Amino acid sequence: MRRGVPGDDVARICEHSAMTPDRLAVPPAHARFRSTVMPRFAPLPTSPNVIVVGAGAAGIGAARRLIEAGLSVAVLEARDRVGGRAVTTSLRGHPIDLGAHWLHAGPVNPLVALGRARGEPLRKAPQNGHLVIGRRRARPAERRAFSSAFDLADRAMTLGASKTSEDCAVGSLVPVGLGPWRDRIELVHALVSGRPLDEVSLHDWPSLEYGENFFVDGGYGAYLARLSQDLPIVLRMPVTRIDRSADGVKVGTADGASLSAKAVIVTVPIMVLQSSIRFTPALPPAIRSAIDGFISGTYEHAVLHWPSAPFQGRDRLASVIGGRHRPPGMLTRIGGSPFHFFEMDAAMAEGLDAKLAPANAARHLVRAVLAEHFGYRAIDDLAIPAVTEWRRDARSLGSWAVVPPGHAPARVALKAPVDERLWFAGEALSREQWGTAGGAYAEGARAADEVIERFG
Numbered sequence: 001m002r003r004g005v006p007g008d009d010v011a012r013i014c015e016h017s018a019m020t021p022d023r024l025a026v027p028p029a030h031a032r033f034r035s036t037v038m039p040r041f042a043p044l045p046t047s048p049n050v051i052v053v054g055a056g057a058a059g060i061g062a063a064r065r066l067i068e069a070g071l072s073v074a075v076l077e078a079r080d081r082v083g084g085r086a087v088t089t090s091l092r093g094h095p096i097d098l099g100a101h102w103l104h105a106g107p108v109n110p111l112v113a114l115g116r117a118r119g120e121p122l123r124k125a126p127q128n129g130h131l132v133i134g135r136r137r138a139r140p141a142e143r144r145a146f147s148s149a150f151d152l153a154d155r156a157m158t159l160g161a162s163k164t165s166e167d168c169a170v171g172s173l174v175p176v177g178l179g180p181w182r183d184r185i186e187l188v189h190a191l192v193s194g195r196p197l198d199e200v201s202l203h204d205w206p207s208l209e210y211g212e213n214f215f216v217d218g219g220y221g222a223y224l225a226r227l228s229q230d231l232p233i234v235l236r237m238p239v240t241r242i243d244r245s246a247d248g249v250k251v252g253t254a255d256g257a258s259l260s261a262k263a264v265i266v267t268v269p270i271m272v273l274q275s276s277i278r279f280t281p282a283l284p285p286a287i288r289s290a291i292d293g294f295i296s297g298t299y300e301h302a303v304l305h306w307p308s309a310p311f312q313g314r315d316r317l318a319s320v321i322g323g324r325h326r327p328p329g330m331l332t333r334i335g336g337s338p339f340h341f342f343e344m345d346a347a348m349a350e351g352l353d354a355k356l357a358p359a360n361a362a363r364h365l366v367r368a369v370l371a372e373h374f375g376y377r378a379i380d381d382l383a384i385p386a387v388t389e390w391r392r393d394a395r396s397l398g399s400w401a402v403v404p405p406g407h408a409p410a411r412v413a414l415k416a417p418v419d420e421r422l423w424f425a426g427e428a429l430s431r432e433q434w435g436t437a438g439g440a441y442a443e444g445a446r447a448a449d450e451v452i453e454r455f456g
């Protein structure tokens with residue numbers, strides 16, 4: 001699940017949001033992996049009713065909804081594949097997600113309902129995980145104490161959010177009385193939030209709905225790629241400007257081409273919007289400041305191939321407590337395979353950015369952590385075939401957008417259309433399912449419905 005290394009090496013907000021151009025010139029480590037599903041697309045119409053910018057979950061959700069309503073659509077995608085931050089690759093013959101993997105919030109996630117209707121191979125995520133303390137398995141009483149401390153913290157933060165009128169950092173409401181579990185609880189919440197809790201808005205925090213979770217055999221990225229089959233999508237077409245100074249909208253691309261339509265739905269990640277795509281005339285101040293106020297959330301996978309890993313069962317989370325490195329989280333035996341995710345939070349991943357080769361530094365760190373808890377002999381057969389670096393991928397600049405203290409109205413503010421011609425969509429706009437592919441898909445469909453209402 002998207003569920004640190006504290007103190008000195010926590011990058012400051014202003015530093016991590018301004019990734020240097022040099023860093024971005026080197027492709028991120030995950031970029032070399034190919035997607036398992038390469039769909040066929042329909043040709044673009046010459047004069048579409050609507051242009052959709054970006055073919056991640058939100059763009060695919062928007063395009064499907066618009067086409068169902070009979071509108072003509074052109075989807076412009078900068079990468080050489082669809083899916084955005086959801087992509088499945090094949091490692092040693094196993095489908096492995098390099099981005100989104102969990103279908104969270106089953107009861108409200110439109111991709112769960114759609115998956116069921118399409119007969120997609122969904123499987124329910126187990127509830128129970130592994131708990132390792134130091135070099136041993138936790139005792140039943142320790143498991144119960146950990147779980148109670150978690151509930152106590154959740155209740156205190158949720159209640160505190162509803163009672164505190166000032167939007168401060170959620171970290172300020174972690175209750176006392178969590179005993180030895182405090183550190184672990186803060187780590188898990190920081191991992192799921194994408195930032196240390198002192199950087200996360202208290203008023204935004206309780207908005208996330210997890211509910212029951214699912215996986216899809218073959219990978220989440222592959223599922224999204226299948227959903228884009230036969231859509232009018234063109235790849236390798238980065239949008240650089242959006243002009244609404246005349247009637248409708250004119251969308252310009254990096255190769256100098258332009259395309260006009262009645263409306264545009266922009267689904268590129270918020271962090272990318274902060275630094276690229278020129279809008280003419282400028283965006284209204286309320287929209288601009290909503291965009292600029294988000295901070296970049298970090299969550300990265302190190303993909304482990306570890307056949308002899310000491311974890312039974314499949315698809316189980318593992319909490320590994322104690323030690324020098326404080327590992328943020330693991331998902332073990334993915335789909336019953338010898339693959340596992342070692343998850344890196346903002347503090348851990350950004351601590352690696354100072355190194356010359358961050359992905360290799362990540363491999364060293366993961367080995368050191370696992371050796372400390374399980375011993376060197378246990379990791380004899382460990383390989384780390386992939387490490388993700390979404391934080392320095394120029395098309396994402398982070399794993400999802402985080403609302404810092406004082407910025408809680410931003411998600412809703414961004415839903416307002418600009419001049420009835422420009423809509424934004426994407427994971428960042430979802431109150432209930434922010435930071436998720438399901439939330440992004442729902443937001444794409446929401447923006448499409450508003451466009452259909454106006455132009456359909």
Ligand SMILES: Cc1cc2nc3c(=O)[nH]c(=O)nc-3n(C[C@H](O)[C@H](O)[C@H](O)COP(=O)(O)OP(=O)(O)OC[C@H]3O[C@@H](n4cnc5c(N)ncnc54)[C@H](O)[C@@H]3O)c2cc1C
Nearest residue numbers: 054056057058078084085100101102239426427435436437
């Ligand atoms: C490691 C990791 C693990 C995650 N785990 C989960 C999980 O388990 N479950 C879950 O639900 N979510 C998870 N997420 C989050 C999830 O992946 C995202 O919230 C979701 O995929 C975002 O969808 P989106 O459509 O809003 O954005 P994106 O998927 O980023 O799509 C935006 C698209 O816009 C394109 N684009 C960018 N710039 C331009 C441009 N100038 N012109 C044209 N196109 C452009 C991008 O290439 C991209 O394809 C995870 C993310 C990461 C990184």
